[in-house]
Amino acid sequence: EAGVTQSPTHLIKTRGQQATLRCSPISGHTSVYWYQQALGLGLQFLLWYDEGEERNRGNFPPRFSGRQFPNYSSELNVNALELEDSALYLCASSPWTGGNTEAFFGQGTRLTVV
Amino acid sequence: QQQVKQSPQSLIVQKGGISIINCAYENTAFDYFPWYQQFPGKGPALLIAIRPDVSEKKEGRFTISFNKSAKQFSLHIMDSQPGDSATYFCAASFLSGGSNYKLTFGKGTLLTVNP
Numbered sequence: 001e002a003g004v005t006q007s008p009t010h011l012i013k014t015r016g017q018q019a020t021l022r023c024s025p026i027s028g029h030t031s032v033y034w035y036q037q038a039l040g041l042g043l044q045f046l047l048w049y050d051e052g053e054e055r056n057r058g059n060f061p062p063r064f065s066g067r068q069f070p071n072y073s074s075e076l077n078v079n080a081l082e083l084e085d086s087a088l089y090l091c092a093s094s095p096w097t098g099g100n101t102e103a104f105f106g107q108g109t110r111l112t113v114v
Numbered sequence: 115q116q117q118v119k120q121s122p123q124s125l126i127v128q129k130g131g132i133s134i135i136n137c138a139y140e141n142t143a144f145d146y147f148p149w150y151q152q153f154p155g156k157g158p159a160l161l162i163a164i165r166p167d168v169s170e171k172k173e174g175r176f177t178i179s180f181n182k183s184a185k186q187f188s189l190h191i192m193d194s195q196p197g198d199s200a201t202y203f204c205a206a207s208f209l210s211g212g213s214n215y216k217l218t219f220g221k222g223t224l225l226t227v228n229p
Contacts, residue, residue: 042221105157
């Protein structure tokens with residue numbers, strides 16, 4: 001069974017540009033979570049999508065947005081990139097069970113803003 | 115408050131020794147406490163998890179100890195091996211609107227096991 005896949009692996013953008021990161025969850029998983037892992041800050045929750053809807057959002061500005069498609073894959077968009085947006089962006093997925101379940105992480109997209 | 119505080123920030127242990135990482139949380143509504151292991155260039159992977167209705171859970175060389183009254187939980191790695199060298203994150207979550215959860219992570223502990 002394929003795990004959570006993220007693309008691209010690495011992304012280099014210039015300050016002010018937009019970045020689009022993609023995530024394909026494990027087959028059968030309907031929930032997708034996005035996390036930012038910046039150096040020294042640990043993992044910070046960004047967004048949670050389930051069944052195509054945004055269910056929860058972390059403490060990030062509106063220029064961080066995303067969506068979930070009918071096949072449950074997801075996109076994270078970061079507009080007006082700033083240098084401090086440089087980080088590893090991790091996607092995780094979990095199945096709908098109505099309760100706490102394990103989240104499986106992808107390997108991440110390393111975004112570098114120059 | 116949904117903060118999870120993790121210590122130490124880094125830990126060096128000799129092969130065969132015991133590695134201990136501690137976490138403390140504030141939100142008493144948290145009801146799921148996983149530990150993740152992350153190797154360089156990889157995403158975090160679930161190592162072991164515990165619910166607050168038990169005080170200890172053991173899986174192989176890994177044990178979680180949970181103290182509900184103190185709002186603390188810890189990871190013990192027995193007989194630590196060089197292959198255990200990685201960053202370890204504790205996390206906590208709670209049922210949100212009766213649906214799946216989001217994780218609140220500690221800032222991580224870089225464990226180095228010397229041969």
